[in-house]
Amino acid sequence: MKRALLSLSLLLIFTLTSFSQYITAEDDASNYTTWTNGSNQGFGFSNWDLTANNNNGTNIFAGYYIGSDPTQNGRQSIATEGKVFGLYANASNNTAYAIAKRLFVDKDNSTRGLNVGEIFSVNMSFSWNGGKRGLNLFGGDGNVFLFNVEHAGSNALNATDGVLASDIFNKNVRLQFLWNGGANNNLTIYVTIDGITTTHERTISSSPVGFAVYTERNGIGDNGNYEPFYNNFKISTIDPSAITSLLDVKINGNIELADDEILTVNNLTIDGGNSFTIKSSLTGSGSLIVNGIVSGDVTVERYIAAATWGEGDDGWHLISSPVAAQSISGSWSPTGVDNNYDFYGWNESGNLWMNHKDAGFSTWNGGNNFNVGQGYMAAYQQTGTKTFVGALNNAAVTKNNLSITSGNYSGWHLVGNPFSSAIDWSNANWVKTGFLSSAKVWVEAYKAYKDVTNDYSNTIPSANGFWVNATEVSNTLTIPLEARTHNSLNWLKSGTSSGYIILTARDIEGNSAQESIIRIDPNATDGFDTDYDAQFMSGYAPMFYSVVESQYVSLNTLPELENKIINLGFVKNNAQEFSIELNTEHNIPGREIYLTDLKTGAVANLTDGQPYLFTSEEGDEPNRFMLNFSMVGIEDQPESDKISIYGNQRSIFISNAPANSTITLTSITGQVLMRTEATGSGLTTLNAEKLPKGVYVVSLIAGGKQISRKVVL
Template identity: 30%
Template sequence: MKNFTQYKILGSNGHFILLVLFFLIQILETQAQYISNNGTYISITNGTVVGMDSITNYNSATLVNNGTLTIITVNNTATIENNETLATATINNSGTFQNTKMLTATTVINSGTFENLDIFSAPTVNNSGTFANGGSFTATDVNNTLTFENTGTLNTNAFINEGNTLGDGTYNILDNFTSSGTFLSEAGAVNMNGTSAQIMTMAATTFNNLTINNAASVTLISTQTIITNTLTINAGKVFKIEADKNLTVTGTIINNADTSGLILKSNASGTASLLHNTINVPVTVQRYISGTAEDWHFLSAPVSNQDISGSWNPSGTYGNGTGYDLYIFNEPTPCWTYQLNTTVAPTWPSIHPTANFVTGRGYLYSTQAANPTKEFIGLLNNGSISYPITNESPDLVVQGFNLIGNPYPSSIDWKSITGWTRTNLVSSGGGYDMWIWNQESNNYGVYNSIGDIGTNGVTQHIAPAQGYFVRAVSNGNINLSNAVRINTGASNWLKGTDSGINSLKIRITSKEAHGYDEVLLQFGYPKNEAGALKLFSQNEAAPSAYLYDSRKDLSVRYLTDTNENSNVPLYFKAGKDGGYYLSFDTVFGAFDVLLLEDKKNNSITDLNVNAKYEFNGAVKDDANRFVVHFKDRIIETEDLPATIYYDGNEINVDLTMVNEQTDIKIYDMLGKVVLEKKKEGKMIHRFKINSKSAVYIVVANSNGKYTSRVLLVY
């Protein structure tokens, strides 16, 4: 028999309560492993019951705890009222359990009614009955091993899940829903029933059914939430998806609150994204206009019936009384056509007869006001969409360029191998190019459908409400379906920084903030071929960088290797006279030799030592200014039969086969001239270099014929 001193029952005045004492002594002397209440009730007023080993309470009557009760297992088939502190390992409740103070348990199995009005903590809860929580329900465990299994009903104010919740029952939530753990509901329902604004901050979450029943709004803050069956927004209620967040609904959306009931928000951080598969969902999709006032933006409508009127046509101080500009690009002409142009062909009504934004079409838009948030209000586009494209322009430079747009409230993936029909587009490097305007760079960026890197911040992900250019090889259509849709990149407006080991991205930036431009060299192709055409900026102050091949100005070239392409010309046009710098983005050490030759400054820079080159540029400069070299013999020619080598002591320039006077220059790897001499032909000249363990470029030039070598001096 256990020692009686292990169990203490203290009355409110320090006296023993005789009835309870007599009852417990009988139990402890005979069983010592459990407390059995089959009578009217057990009442603990202000005292303490402590079980030091494994005590079980079997309650089929009424247990009222107003003190402290610490036991191992509670089996309740009747009524337990806990008004103070109850600590237990396991609660099996098929009756009524009411907690008004503090309850700590390891496992709760509830098939009856469990009412919690204050503090409740349990690593494991199995609920098949009704769980009513008037306080804040927190499912948590420091080791993230908590499991809340609900196949019944949970009524609670706030729900906080920091562990693992399996929720095939019903959740009625009056306050915020916070889940930093895993929440999986495969057959149940979550009802957001608050009367003040509720927030759902979610990690990995799967709902079977989610019902919005709150007129003050429910806001989802999540990038990992999926609804597999039905999202229901009741009449007069509001559901918002926060900017830079997203939601996937693989089932059905029922929006009984019309366009004000479902709002996809947008701000400087990005735009909300929605993956769905229901036609004609009423919605309000916001689009934050970034950048400075009067910046140009490509946009597209994610709804089918938004008028081009109202807030889209704000008044202002322009000559015609407006505060905006809206254009479409007409490929056959080719030209940009202004919305208010009704007199000069092609007029807006002749090529855009509808009053609404056209699904799949791209628009060029600018506002006099800085950073307004516009709204597309209507029915969400969904499913297969086809948009006509043309190749009719007499101007070969822009022939086939069509401005189209993302028609969905989610991003689309230009690299998706399914969902696209692009056979009417020009093939480039085995893929298809698309161009997006970047107001920060004041230039177009380009991305290829089989590439891994784009220019000027353009990535494979085309954001919601984003317009973009494609180039048609013939008249036809571009088709896309839900298979191209993703939630990735909705807020990644021109922020891509990826680079590949077989690529070299070159950027030229204006120091006076006139913008920047990029070109891309891609190696590893079976043959050299032209890549994406260069679309020049219409901002005259913007710098332009481009490549040249097959009589075309390019932003991208596809090349075999650096042996076959040991030097590549880089063209540059300054928009304004001023300072510029070149920077180079590649995997460190990807090219054994990477040199930049500036033909105007007559300098060579080792880009593996210094990947940034500063220079001054002028509008009148020859565009054919730079050469990128990938071989240590920078220029191989037999026009000047000079031999340059290092003999371990001196640099030798053998001019015995050269008849004329020759200019000899020696550069360090920063492009600085360390020696410059004029030497006669018909002899060998030797030059002592004091700084050892360094690489030098030696150039011999005679009457426009020259040769050069990169030498390691040791």
């Protein structure tokens, strides 16, 4: 489940302070040998802006320096590697002051406010109750919010509108400012003194954009008891939604990006002793995009449901590694009783699957690692969450001159998404020279392949393999960084515009399903177009496809539908009962869609989404169905408009003709060539094998009314 937004509980602040968090800005004194105006050894903050009225011509009254760890007089340490930021302003000069200022910035060094859910924090140490010292927050609207000790003889920490803590001297004080935003511009302040935290709510005018630490009339610059010290400046969060793509991020602790969370960052750093894991489950996977540099290893999970072992059509997954040099060992090739697995790579040149268990696999694969940008097919006897561990693939992947050999799957190659996020097939930066314009992915729930096009189901999930088809010997496929996108689903999410007719044939007994798509594009032809059509690839669902120029296609793109008859092939799987239905969500408006079953003569209007139910037996003619269309208006059509007349190959079909109505076939000149009566079974077929190719007129007379249609044979 998605993590809840930061709460205000003390438990959360302890968790945030001590354990795992995303750090979006950080700096501390251990990074410096000297502290000078304009210096910056951290990230996420602007350069230091240091100001001091430090002399009267002869005496130095104020300044700044890197101090050592001062623990005299019982003062608690806030040092990192023995260093702190020290300020001083000699009390002998009533106007002496020193100020160290910084802004919150993104990767472009542009000022930014805290995002909702981010915390800015700092450590402070005071040991003298004279003068003034403290911290100011700057709002984006120019207002300043004060948090300081500002009266001689006081050891209380005050905010602009009241006391936050009454006794802070010789203590380790940590201030944390959680920006909640909202209508009230809420700021939660956590004050931790020697490990004890109190919580304070404030309403301020805008999100903080920077800070200043300062002193007035405190110390003489000798790293002594009077100086105020500051350290450990940080902006952090536990909520990835608080992070924008313009920010650098450092992982602190052991972070898990949940299976429904997404994260886009500029640079990502995972130092030794810390870890970052992208979670995966049955319902989805986390998604990470790094636009800059990744330093350190990442763990990417891939949830894989168990196969019903012994059933060859169940439990297959197409996988690909999002990290470099991931071994196909360990959990990827398990051992033990009832812990079997199958793992294959596709060899196009041999037109066969290469079994990881066979001796020749390593030679063919070039080793025992996942190859970057290559897909594999696997099934496991036990449900499990597999892991990819290593350096993230964070560069475009190019495949050149993939083979084209003879065979049933000529030119088909199983490649893979090489990134820790989904990729968008429609992104303009892809290079697909010499390839079909569509790809295919395996839909595990349907036991079938699904087309991936520029405008339909165009998202390929992380760690997934997918198929491409090379059509030219000289070819190039480049998977660009720009194609990365966030989609946490473990299989494709259909998102399509209008202009599609999506039919699905379902195996009612086994719940497998196969889509067949008709698309309208004026740039396409009636023949097979490599830029618009997709060849059919069979899985374990019933075969269901369009027939175009003797080719089986799963995506059939036509310039228009007027007077079109679409032949649909169907070949059963192991089941006996099936259905065909129309996806009404993305149907072409203004058309009624009719499915003709050439085996039974039945004509089904699919327009309302009701499935057509039928049975199939071994040996049935594959060219079983036809699809045709009629225009519809706003009002109900008259009965004559519901009659459909069309020619296909060497036959003429009349659907929905009233029983005993008269049907006459004439030449274009009016010569009567055939006369018969409608069968009343829903579909009447005229055998036109002996007629030459040309244009004919079919007339139907029923109830004293006549309709006529031209047909082309």
